[in-house]
Amino acid sequence: MMLNSVIVVDDEAPIRQAVEQWLMLSGFEVQVFARAEECLAQIPEHFPGVVLTDVRMPGMTGLRLLTHLHALDRDLPVILLTGHGDVPMAVEAMREGAYDFLEKPxxxxxxxxxxxxxxxxxxLVLENRRLHEQADARTRLDATLLGVSPSLQTLxxxxxxxxxxxxxxxxxxxxGSGKELVARCLHDFGPRAGKPFVALNCAAIPEHLFEAELFGHESGAFTGAQGKRIGRLEYADGGTVFLDEIESMPLAQQVKLLRVLQDKCLERLGSNQSIKVDLRIIAATKPDLLEEARAGRFREDLAYRLNVAELRLPxxxxxLEDIAQLFSHFSRAAAERMGREVPALSAARLSQLLSHDWPGNVRELANAAERQTLGLEMTPPQADTQLPGHSLAARQEAFEAQCLRASLTRHKGDIKAVLNELQLPRRTLNEKMQRHALVREMFLG
Known part of the structure; x- marks a missing residue:
């Protein structure tokens, strides 16, 4: 969709009004200012349009405005309106970054x-920025939500x-599957990133304290309520609230949370005053909330309000193909934290890791990596080799991915050296690297 926003800055009312009328009749969205200072104070960040400004104005001149605007956004197009005597000045301004100038009349x-x-x-500039930001976000997210499996790539x-x-x-x-980490990523990679992220485990709060914790209270609202307290929802205004194990939330508080979602306001305990809040709610649950609602354990209307979009964590x-990367990551983090050497991940150790069921998921794997870094445990709990989902083919795939990754790391992405070590044809190696989402550039030293 074409951009059509224009800001006009001119201290002469007749010119300002004439230009505004011309542009509006031509389908532009127009905002006018009589003073450059007013424009500078009100122009939004990343303004998706053009600034049209007179050069000579009382107070801040158009050239000074150009300098200030380009300090905020070097690529913002600024067109100068000049009198006949100002043409040399306007030409110099174009050398300094002005988009163009128009001589009156x-x-x-x-x-x-x-x-x-x-x-x-x-x-074009804004689209190019958007694409660069998307690529940067993908790179940062790849380093946060680790894994090469198709399910992690989809997530x-x-x-x-x-x-x-x-x-x-x-x-x-x-x-232990990483629900809070995913919630944090939803916040950190979105427009609310600079605002609060408040995490609350609904199962960890006693029911009699839940309302005060979530909504806050006024002084004297109940026995022991000394002074006013801001609740978690109010504190997170403008940001994100992560409600873990939301299926444990008391039904009475579900009603109040529903009102927050519907009316975008809340009341502290002991107060009749409504407080406006702007929140994004991310909730985590193990059971299906709609099934909980049908069983009478959760409000159906709240379940529908919350479940606008759903993410399922595998x-x-x-x-299994993610285990090697995750274990290495957790081992490095633990070693750095404890001032120890990073233990090597041998093929035998990897085979043990792939044979375990990991009922505690990523959290259990992180604990195992930390214990190995400390030298406390070299084997995971006894594996059940007959568990579904642990087919020989799946284990072979995961082991193959680790062998490829280890060789690429060892040879710093030197494909010829990897081919010699693994005794593979070039085409076969390319196919296997593509299947396991391995790219040579990831391993360049």
């Missing part, structure tokens, strides 16, 4: 033609998409 056709060209350039794509949408999200997954046993 000018025709509506000339003005509109220049604005359309400037807006086309602005659109990362879903997280990036949902992080940009103003919708509530339900995250479903087993204990258990670790269903993504």
């Amino acid at each position: 000018f025709s509506p056709e000339t003005l509109i033609s220049n604005l359309r060209r400037a807006l086309e350039k602005r659109q 990362r794509r879903q997280v990036l998409e949902l992080s940009q949408l103003p919708v509530n999200v339900i995250i479903r997954g087993e204990t 258990p670790l046993r269903d993504r």
Whole structure:
């Protein structure tokens, strides 16, 4: 969609009004200012349009405005309106980054033609920025939500998409599967990133304290309520609230949370005053909330309000190909934290890890890596080799991925050296690297 926003800055009312009328009749969205200071104070960050400003004005001149605007956004197109005597000054301003200048008097056709060209350039710049930001976000997310399995690649794509949408999200997954980390990514990679992220485990709060914890209270609202207290929801205004194990929330508090979602306001305990809040709610649950609602353990209307979008986190046993990368990551983190050497991940050790069921998921794997770093444990709990999902083919795939990754790491991405070590044809190695999402550039030393 073409951009069409223009800011006009001119201290002469007749010119300002004439330009505004011309542009509005041509379909532009126009905002006018009589003073450069007013424009600078009100222009939004990443303004998706063009600034049209007179050069000579009382107070801040158009040239000073150009300097200030380009300090905020070097690529913002600024067109200068000049009198005959100001042409050399305007030419110099173009060398300093002004998009163009128009000498008064000018025709509506000339003005509109220049604005359309400037807006086309602005659109290309903003689209290029967006693509770079997306690529940067993907790189950062790859380093946060680790894993090469198809399920993790899908999850990362879903997280990036949902992080940009103003919708509530339900995250479903087993204990230890990383629900809070995913919630944090939804917050950190979205427009609320600079605002509070408040995490609350609904199962960890006694029922008689739940309302005060979530909504806050006024002084004297109940016995022991000394002084006013801001609740978690109010504290998170503008940001994100992560409600873990939301199926444990008392029914009475579910009613109040529903009102917050519907009316975007809350009341502290002991107060009749409504307080406006702007929140995104991310909730995590193990059971299906709609099934809980049908069983009378959860409000159906709240379940529908929360479940605008759903993310399902796969258990670790269903993504064996991620174990080697995760274990190495946790081992490095533990070694750095404790000032120890990073223990090597041998093929025998990897085979043990792949044979375990990991009922505690990623959290259990992290604990195992930490214990090995401390030298306390060299084998995981006894594995059940007959568990479903642990087929020989799946284990072979995971082991093959680790062997490829180890060889690429050892040879710093030197494909010829990897071919010699593994005794593989080039085509076979390429196919295997593609299947396991391994790219040579990941291993360059």
